[in-house]
Amino acid sequence: MNGIIGRRVRDALLAAARGMLLSLLSLGISLLLFILFLVSLSLVLIGIGLFTTPVVMDAVRTHANQRRFLAGVWAGLTIPAGYRPYPGRAARPGIAGQVEHCVHLLKDPTTWRDFQWLFVDAVAGLVLALLPWALIGYFLFGLVLVAGVWQAIVDAGGTYWFAFVPVHDWTTAFLAALTGVGFALLALFVNPPLIRLHFLLARVLIGASEKELLAQRVARLTETRHDALDDSAAELRRIERDLHDGAQARLVAMGMSLGAVEALMEKDPAQARRLLAQARANSAEALAELRDLVRGIHPPVLAERGLGDAARALALRTRLPVEVDVDLPGRLDEAVETAAYFAISEVLTNAAKHSSAERAWLDVYYSRGDRSLRIAITDNGRGGANPGAGSGLRGLERRLGSFDGVLAVSSPVGGPTLVTIEIPCSLTPAR
The missing domain is CATH 3.30.565.10 (Histidine kinase-like ATPase, C-terminal domain)
Incomplete structure (x- = not known):
């Protein structure tokens, strides 16, 4: 029993710490990138946005990929990206290449999906990230209030509302502390699910569909199939060249040596023996080259x-x-x-x-x-x-x-x- 409670407390505190980081990312980075994206889009008509939009989108994709990584590490969720590959600015130099690069990004459906996620993450995602550490924070602040801090707060500004409890005397201060304990007990059960719900919301908005992933895979396999055919053709040409320049040449030389041996067998036996030895050496070298060639095609x-x-x-x-x-x-x-x-x-x-x-x-x-x-x-x-x-x-x-x-x-x-x-x-x- 103590082990279960200890594990729940640990998970609740860990979720609160993660929620604090996620709330900073949602409020700080998501909201900032959303505003920058809107401003950059408005500047496209006057040409400045053609240069700023790709930069902003690179930052958005980096931010979204970071959230995908955290989803896998903290919640065990996989959020597929589904971004279309693009050639980048080097495909065509100059203004034309920059325009193509920007247009390609704006035509990618994942660009607008990321844009929608930035706004939702800065609102709903922020709330889901705030709740885990807010529950723990209310518990800790309730303990501080009942320790006597409530008096200074009430004297300075009158009745203080602790969540839904109006604090103005010792009784309400103790009631606020009990409310904080209730929030802490609630955090034991809801903190980890809230963090998971935060990432589930992200998966709904920026996760690629099965159709998109299948289309990506088909496009990639189509591209690599052409590469494989080109590699196969190049490999066949290499084998043909190796056979022509190596083993074939040695076999031709060996055939010529054997022809000369036939002519010299009776006239000059010593020279015939030397040619036979040379033919035998050529045959050994040709065999070695053929073995190397076969090993390069498919090692035995x-x-x-x-x-x-x-x-x-x-x-x-x-x-x-x-x-x-x-x-x-x-x-x-x-x-x-x-x-x-x-x-x-x-x-x-x-x-x-x-x-x-x-x-x-x-x-x-x-x-x-x-x-x-x-x-x-x-x-x-x-x-x-x-x-x-x-x-x-x-x-x-x-x-x-x-x-x-x-x-x-x-x-x-x-x-x-x-x-x-x-x-x-x-x-x-x-x-």
């Missing part, structure tokens, strides 16, 4: 033993010392394993070439909760990796998008660098 260890052992083998071949931790109680789809393998290879290669790291860590595991493969690659290098700077990470991000996968990079200057990959997939249990 990946097909035979799965992603876990293939990742360990890949770590052993990396110039950088890599510590590997794998938890895969089964096999994944072949396409997913291949994509994950080459993603790991790309990241480890980048770490070995560009990070100046001394060590790297690779974690591969399957999350049964959300049915997804999770990969984390960390190195202690100099950091500064940026997927948007045209590096191989950008291409890797597009390839993973074909599987609805997500790539996230955290690489502050000075390091460390953390690359996380998440791919939704099913798992076939190991036999």
Whole structure:
């Protein structure tokens, strides 16, 4: 029983503290951004708003995303964003690009949904955030009143209303204190639900619908499908070039050497033996190149033993010392394993070439909760990796998008660098 009461008191006080922060965000930031958005819209007609509106909207989206984050951490609620991707100011330079950028933002339905939420959050959201700590505050102030402070207040201004209790003597002061105790008891039961209701209100207003999320996913898959086709065509051209310049050339040279051996077999046996030795060396080199080429298309260890052992083998071949931790109680789809393998290879290669790291860590595991493969690659290098700077990470991000996968990079200057990959997939249990 004491444990239950203690937990309720703790949850009520925690909700009151969170409500205080949320009330500051609702009254301070939401109301300010609402006013700035209105002013910026009014300036669009004279051209100034074309420059100010994107800035204000970036601030609004940051504010809304912060509330989404708090909803997940404090209330366990997921509020999907649903923002349409936009090319940004760099799509077209100058005034034309700025106009396109602003128009794109204003055409996005989530822009107006955020705008409505700012007003509601500054009013209804503020009330829901105020109540949890106001109930606790009334309880504490009731104790202060009954301690004798009521006399000074009444002497200075007459009857003082404590909520709905008029305080003018000791009896009403004690009644106010009892009312404060009642508020405290009420807070034990309503404070956490009030905070959750605050975030539920936000989810109704700024949460993307299933239709919008599905449209986003279809658009993303359409874009990544084109990228996957381009990558496949480029990979076929690379294989053709490697075969033409490598193994094919060596096989042609080997055929010419064998033809010369036939002609020299009786006239010059010593020269024939030398040509045979050269042909044998060419055949060994051609075989090695073909094996490397096949390994680059689909490593045999990946097909035979799965992603876990293939990742360990890949770590052993990396110039950088890599510590590997794998938890895969089964096999994944072949396409997913291949994509994950080459993603790991790309990241480890980048770490070995560009990070100046001394060590790297690779974690591969399957999350049964959300049915997804999770990969984390960390190195202690100099950091500064940026997927948007045209590096191989950008291409890797597009390839993973074909599987609805997500790539996230955290690489502050000075390091460390953390690359996380998440791919939704099913798992076939190991036999």
